[in-house]
Amino acid sequence: MALRTTGSVLMVFLWSVAVVLGQNGWSVTYTTQSICTLEGSTVELTCSYIYPRGTVTSTFWFTKMETGVEPEDLGQDPEYAGRLEYHGDKKNGHNLRITDLREKDSATYKFRFITDQTGGRYYGDPGVTLSVTALQVKVTPTRSATSKTLTCSTTCTLTGSPTYIWYKNGQSLYWPTSQQYTFWTSETESYSCAVKGHEDLHSPAVCVQGQSCYRVTYTKRRICVLKGSTVDISCTYLGYKSTTSTFWFRSVKSTPEGLTRDPGYAGRVKYTDKKTWRNEGSSILRITDLIEEDSAEYRFTFKTNNFEWGHSFPGTTLTVTGLQVKVTPAAEGQRTLTCSTTCTLTDNPNPTYIWYKNGQRLDEPTSQQHSSNMLVVWDSSVNIYSCAVEGQEGLHSPVVCFQVKVTPQQFSAYKTLTCSTTCTLTGNPTYIWYKNGQNVQDNSSPMYSISSEDADSYYCAVKGHEELRSPAVCEYSTIVPYSTQQVSCIQAKEKGLTLSIITEQKYIFLLIVNITSIKYLVFYIRWSKEHLSVSQSLW
Numbered sequence: 001m002a003l004r005t006t007g008s009v010l011m012v013f014l015w016s017v018a019v020v021l022g023q024n025g026w027s028v029t030y031t032t033q034s035i036c037t038l039e040g041s042t043v044e045l046t047c048s049y050i051y052p053r054g055t056v057t058s059t060f061w062f063t064k065m066e067t068g069v070e071p072e073d074l075g076q077d078p079e080y081a082g083r084l085e086y087h088g089d090k091k092n093g094h095n096l097r098i099t100d101l102r103e104k105d106s107a108t109y110k111f112r113f114i115t116d117q118t119g120g121r122y123y124g125d126p127g128v129t130l131s132v133t134a135l136q137v138k139v140t141p142t143r144s145a146t147s148k149t150l151t152c153s154t155t156c157t158l159t160g161s162p163t164y165i166w167y168k169n170g171q172s173l174y175w176p177t178s179q180q181y182t183f184w185t186s187e188t189e190s191y192s193c194a195v196k197g198h199e200d201l202h203s204p205a206v207c208v209q210g211q212s213c214y215r216v217t218y219t220k221r222r223i224c225v226l227k228g229s230t231v232d233i234s235c236t237y238l239g240y241k242s243t244t245s246t247f248w249f250r251s252v253k254s255t256p257e258g259l260t261r262d263p264g265y266a267g268r269v270k271y272t273d274k275k276t277w278r279n280e281g282s283s284i285l286r287i288t289d290l291i292e293e294d295s296a297e298y299r300f301t302f303k304t305n306n307f308e309w310g311h312s313f314p315g316t317t318l319t320v321t322g323l324q325v326k327v328t329p330a331a332e333g334q335r336t337l338t339c340s341t342t343c344t345l346t347d348n349p350n351p352t353y354i355w356y357k358n359g360q361r362l363d364e365p366t367s368q369q370h371s372s373n374m375l376v377v378w379d380s381s382v383n384i385y386s387c388a389v390e391g392q393e394g395l396h397s398p399v400v401c402f403q404v405k406v407t408p409q410q411f412s413a414y415k416t417l418t419c420s421t422t423c424t425l426t427g428n429p430t431y432i433w434y435k436n437g438q439n440v441q442d443n444s445s446p447m448y449s450i451s452s453e454d455a456d457s458y459y460c461a462v463k464g465h466e467e468l469r470s471p472a473v474c475e476y477s478t479i480v481p482y483s484t485q486q487v488s489c490i491q492a493k494e495k496g497l498t499l500s501i502i503t504e505q506k507y508i509f510l511l512i513v514n515i516t517s518i519k520y521l522v523f524y525i526r527w528s529k530e531h532l533s534v535s536q537s538l539w
Contacts, residue, residue: 025052028111028124036131036156039103040201040221045096045128047111054117060086061096061121063107071112071123079104082344100222100344101132109170131156135203137193148208150181152193163196167205169214170301170310188240192217192313200297200314212279214240216309218316224343227322228395230288235315239279241304246273248285248312251297256311259285261530265294273335279304289319319343323397327465330376339397341374341388352390357383417448419460419470430463485527 031046036461045061058534061072074080080098088094094111110127114120120226133154140149152164166181168191187209194202200221207213219234233248233408247258259269268288275281276461283300299315301308330336333468341352353373355362362375386399433440434450436457440448448458459470 010322025050026122028122030111030124030128032128032159033126034129034131035159036154037159038134038195038198038201039101039132039134041101041198042097042099043101043130045109047094047114047128047131047351049094049111049124051113051115051120051122054115054120056113056115058087058114059094059112060200061078061094061109061111063112065123071110074109079352081350083349086162103132103134106130106132124406133158135193135201135207137203139189139206139208146184147182148185150183150191150193150208152179152203158195165194165199165202167192167202167310167313167411169314170205170216172310172312180378185209188307189215190505194314201316202314205313211236212240214238214307216302216313218300220316220346221314222317222319222345224319224321224341225290225318225346226341226389226392226395227290227292229290229392230236231288231318233287233316233318234282235300236282237280237300237302238310239302239304239307241282241307242278243275243302243304246281246283246302247271247299248283248300250300251279251299251315256299256301259287260296287318292320292322294318295320321345323389323395325385325387325397325400327400334378335385336375337375337377337385337400339375341344345389348389348391354388354390354393356386356388356396359384379457417458417460419446419448419462430510432461432463432466433462434459 002184019440024050028049035043035045036171037043059072060071060075062074065071074084075086076095077084083099085097085099087097089318089491091200094113096109096111098105108127108129110123110125112123133156136153138153140151142149144291150166163177164179166176169189177196185208187207188205189209190205190213192203192205192488194200203301204217207215216235216237219236223231223233225231229520237243237520239245247256247260248269249256252263260271262269265287267302270286270288272284272286273281274283285298285300287294297315297317299311299313301311303309319342321471324340324342326338326340327337328336339355345351355375373387375385375387377383384399387396387397417433430444431446434441444463446460448460450458461470
């Protein structure tokens with residue numbers, strides 16, 4: 001069933017609300033019906049919806065629909081691979097975010113939701129019409145032979161009230177800030193325009209008189225690559241007169257300095273310049289052994305005897321990302337490992353992922369899961385996992401140490417709890433301790449001393465990986481004197497409670513688990529290779 005509007009829609013701006021009313025309590029509300037935005041930018045389409053009964057089982061956005069055919073979820077469309085994200089929940093609303101927009105993304109986007117009721121498949125009309133445009137400078141003659149009018153042109157009217165920025169020979173102008181600009185011409189000058197806040201999405205520089213003028217054209221506006229890899233950033237340039245020098249620099253430098261002189265790039269930077277004519281050429285900046293600190297905007301400049309290309313003209317933005325393994329809960333007793341980057345890899349937007357377990361590659365040709373960016377493992381796993389991208393297998397993610405253990409180190413007036421892992425953590429981890437479920441703010445070290453009379457429960461985690469906390473250890477416990485060796489904690493469940501059981505192969509232990517502030521439940525545990533027996537009494 002299509003849900004159609006019953007009234008006129010008067011507002012088309014991003015903050016307007018277009019309400020689509022359905023029948024019998026079904027409705028979809030789009031935040032706006034029309035958006036015009038720049039190629040290369042990010043857009044978020046939002047909606048909310050209501051339904052009278054049942055449970056929503058699926059939600060998605062689509063652009064194409066044929067009679068009698070279920071629409072295709074954009075999340076499954078390879079054209080949007082690495083650029084599309086869904087946000088929201090199945091009760092309140094749903095947002096669609098598309099990054100790195102392309103002109104072919106222009107379409108009408110509609111939201112669809114499916115419930116568990118018979119016939120419970122609905123979408124909202126009229127949807128959101130998205131128009132994606134690039135900026136172009138158009139030159140118009142005036143009545144004066146020596147002046148021109150420039151227009152920062154788009155194929156649709158940009159949403160909102162944008163402020164424009166103009167560049168002359170690579171240098172930004174303080175004035176004007178409007179879409180049009182009239183000026184006295186010079187045959188050597190080039191102009192480009194941009195929208196404030198999206199300076200990296202500027203128009204190509206154009207000559208306002210003839211085809212020969214000062215200008216620089218970058219091959220790519222944005223590049224995303226893996227940490228440890230090599231990148232080539234390139235441009236072409238045209239000098240009205242013969243060039244005398246060229247160099248690349250980082251935009252954050254107050255005074256432009258060639259990267260070959262920057263000690264942070266020592267031994268990692270190389271320029272390759274090629275001149276096709278005396279005043280025309282191309283340049284390639286190569287950076288090897290990339291680190292995340294190399295993420296920046298890189299600009300090119302050139303000089304002639306009496307000219308230097310402006311330093312404020314936006315160049316190529318480089319983002320260096322490492323692979324990261326994120327851990328989220330899955331089915332009971334399992335967790336999902338997700339291999340991710342902070343940006344979409346420019347030359348490999350839909351990569352094949354490789355998983356490693358204890359340093360060994362997981363290869364199962366009959367299973368797709370080991371080429372996916374997600375891997376499901378058991379909660380009790382004590383293995384070490386990492387991931388890589390096919391073709392760049394040498395650039396592993398940091399390993400995930402999948403189990404954290406708390407170990408009592410000594411038994412006297414005080415006890416020292418040590419937060420330990422099954423592998424060595426990279427970097428300098430900050431530890432977090434929890435007492436009775438509350439964060440202990442004054443301790444970030446891997447060791448924590450407590451009183452032997454303490455009847456509280458403790459567990460630990462590493463900052464940034466709080467979801468990988470250790471099992472809780474319940475103190476105020478007595479160990480049967482058959483063993484004086486150090487012991488480890490494991491988790492068990494009994495009657496819906498999470499219990500910490502202190503074990504050591506053949507020995508008998510007494511563990512007291514705090515149930516309330518008054519009563520304690522005592523478990524007598526005998527563990528052997530054959531079986532685990534538990535008896536209890538109230539103390």
